[in-house]
Amino acid sequence: MELNSADTDFDALLRQHLPEDRVTTAAPRYLEEPRGRWHGRDTVLTLPRSTQDVATIVRLAGQARVGVLAYGGGTGLVGGQVVPDGPRPVIVSLERMTAIRAVYPEENVLICEAGAILADVQAAADAAGRLFPLSLASEGSARIGGNLATNAGGTSVLRYGNTRDLCLGLEAVLPDGQIWHGLKRLRKDNTGYDLRNLLIGSEGTLGVITAAALKLSPRPATRGTAFFVVPSPAAALSLLALAREQLGELISGFELIKGQGLRFLAETMPQVRQPFSVAPDWSVLMEVGLVAGLDAQHALEQVFVAAAEAGLVIDGVIAQNTQQSDDFWTVREMIPEANKRVGAVISSDVSVPLSSLPEFIERGDQAVGEIGAFRINCFGHVGDGNLHYNVFPVVGAAAADHSPQRAELQRAVHDVVHALGGSVSAEHGIGRLKVGDLERYSDPAKLSAMRAIKAALDPHGIMNPGAVLKK
Missing domain, CATH: 3.30.70.2190 (Alpha-Beta Plaits)
Incomplete structure (x- = not known):
């Protein structure tokens, strides 16, 4: 179903139903992503202060058939935070929803809103004598909602797991505007389908995460x-x-x-x-x-x-x-x-079984070498099988000189990953960058199930249109 743009009429509708200061026009920073590959266009920006505000925005967007783009810290690397073409969505920035709602040191639990910056969550845990172990280079600006929406990894996955493993419960607004009150602090809850794990990693395509119950750990002595x-x-x-x-x-x-x-x-x-x-x-x-x-x-x-x-x-x-x-x-x-600063031709975020890491590096280098002369920087979280495999031009050349080879290089690296039973997206998500890769390398049954879930929860396709799954 074709969506409508967030136009002046929709802007007026939002202002009619929301408290003052919740609606404005998106500044340039909301229309960009770190690698500069996609650029959004001027559109309506909403700045909710409560979960009820978010529910109102999503409900009105559904009724008007307007796309909804949840926005966290804008640090994602696969283009999930911008809509470069098609009808213009309403942006829902969680930046005002930053409260640490509660800390339970004896339970090793912290509850916070989705707009809380990761470093602030770490500090709140530390003040309670606990550790929130998620650690990323972007932790000074990345927000918890985005970390959960992309199932962020980082440098401590080996011991503590991905963001998925650090979450006990969620509060979220579903595509029809309903609020799911799943903010439980339980380690065990076998009451039906696990909506928490369905929303984590869904990149805003199944709902908007508004708060989370996070798992803390004792601080190492x-x-x-x-x-x-x-x-x-x-x-x-x-x-x-x-x-x-x-x-x-x-x-x-x-x-x-x-x-x-x-x-x-x-x-x-x-x-x-x-x-x-x-x-x-x-x-x-x-x-x-x-x-x-x-x-x-x-x-x-x-x-x-x-x-x-x-x-x-x-x-x-x-x-x-x-x-x-x-x-x-x-x-x-x-x-x-x-x-x-050097400028990569391609940047790959991949994972393979641990025992296959040396073979992947050898075969990846060989595949790249067959295409041309390049410099390769391969590094990352080898403890959990996640490598960042980046290809650079030789000294004296620029990445732009190899633009025609970018797709060929990426395909060559990803083919090696797939042949070794790995994943072409280890911790950054699919976004818009890897929609084609998901179609190419995923099991057909998985894709069919994903499309069925999307259609059931978001029948009008308003949530982050164009991300993760092809339209």
Whole structure:
């Protein structure tokens, strides 16, 4: 069914039914996304202050057949937060719904509204003596609603899981304007279909998340961070297995870093202090969080000794204080920014079974090499099988020079991922960037079920039109 644009008549209708100051015109920042691939057009922006406001907007949009675009922090990397063509949607920004509604330290639960910034949720948990472990480079601007809508990953998935694993309950507005009061703090609830997990990761195509009950954890008593130089990605996997044998599930971060990424960082941001004077071909950034009575630095030293004896590490640096640990993580967190400054031809967010990681890197490099000469920066959350595989022009060339090859390169990398039983979207979602990939690589039965769910919950197709599934 064809949608209508959010025009002046719809603007007037919203103003008639909403309190003052809830409706305006979208500023440019609401019409852009970080990679600059899509641009929205002037449209109506709503700034609700309550779940009832959101319900009113969605109900009116459904009646008028106007698309609804839920907007969080705008940090998504697959174009899910802009509608570049077709009828103009109404934007529903959750930025005013930022309340931390309640904290239950004894239950390890925090309830907040969807517009709460991730860093503020982390701070609220910390003030209660707890940890909210979701950690992203964009945590200073990303909002919880967007994190849930995309099932964000980050650097702590190895120990704590994706955002899906950190959510106990949701409050949301469904496409017909009904409010689903699912904000429960239960660990066990087998009362029918799991609407919570259906909405998480749906990227605003099945409803608007307005609040969440989040799972907290005890804060580790001691923290240890180390950079280990490894001879290969295969050695990094063996190092992870060895570390797990010694430390169990106390490893909170295990990041594989290619030397190319460190060289890009030195080139574009020389002020960032790196742990090695010469960038190694491969290294691992590892973090552990231990309970009281255990020495994190000593634990990392024991891992290093055992790994060195097994030929799994060549060199290493263990952080001696909190500042040095933070510096190590700054190196990792600034690599995406360095990539951006260099300018990638393609950027892939993929996952494969852990044991297939070395094969993926080898076959991916080979597939790219058959297309042309490029530089490759492969890095990421190797502990959970999620790599960011980015392809760059050679020195002296620009990414724009390879625009005609972009689709071929992306297809070549994704074909390797699919052949190894992996996913072409590990933690960034589908958005608009990967709609074609979802159609190409997904199981037909899965796609059929997804379309049926979409049609049942959103029969008029008003929720984030054009995202995730083809129109």
